[in-house]
Amino acid sequence: MGSEFSWSVSRHDAFARCRRRYFYSYYAANEDPEVLRLKRLSALPLWAGSVVHETIEAILRSRDAIPSPDEQEALIRAAVHSQMLTDWRESEAGSARFRLFEHEYRLPVDPEDKKILVGTVMRSLRNFFKSPILAEAYGAGRGRWLSLEELVSFDVGGVPVYLRMDLAFRASDGRVVIVDWKTGRGEGKFSEVQVAGYALYAAAQGWAAPEEIQTELAYLAIPRYVRRSVDRRKLDHARSFVTKSAGTMKALLLDPLSNLARREDFPMIDRPQVCRRCNFRRLCFPRLEDTLPAPAAVPAPA
């Protein structure tokens, strides 16, 4: 018996990339601790994103105002020299808490890539402190914040939809602004749906009418801030997108009522370039993994 079927943007993304990957992530990982461990491996760019998100969350949870410039620098240094260093060392030691994809699969990490990564984290955090949206959120006052790093869910046609909301607040003029911090440079393929998902949740919560909801994608590494307004047409489009996507996923289940899936119904893909970067490649190509060279010692990020 599987757990209840639910929908999320990342689930849709996994399904679109590779059915087998989707099966491992959303079915086998619930049953098998080793599959769950592989699902949780973090590749370098994802790691940068998590460090930035965790740092921002800790700041927003604990501060009533934007920290002073000296404090900002101290917080950025702590993120890079303390958290990233700890993560890296734990990953190298095979920690169950944090493990990099590159360490798991013994991929050499170019020192230049590490520098770029550290640079992305530092630049993203510096831009976060300078961002107009942060000033606006603190200007509105913490009493008007509606959601902070919460995993929220709402219903679309009987399907529970999950999404993580970085920050939502009611601006001084009554609009609801929903913020998504990003460390990548480009818009994800499904950012429109994600944005509409935020608005669907806000509307379901009764926070505001669709016309009074705005979403902001904050590309901190650049920086670039993309603010969008929402209307009923976009919400309808998002609802039908979710319904169609969930229907396609359920069609592959052995028993949609109990959310029961069989591995053989979720085919592998034939794209070596994609498989090379997949967390589950050990499960799909066990013989190939046996031939990997022994791990080389890589210095931690400076």
Ligand code: SF4
């Ligand atoms: S290794 Fe390739 S086939 Fe296997 S789950 Fe990953 S992407 Fe799919």
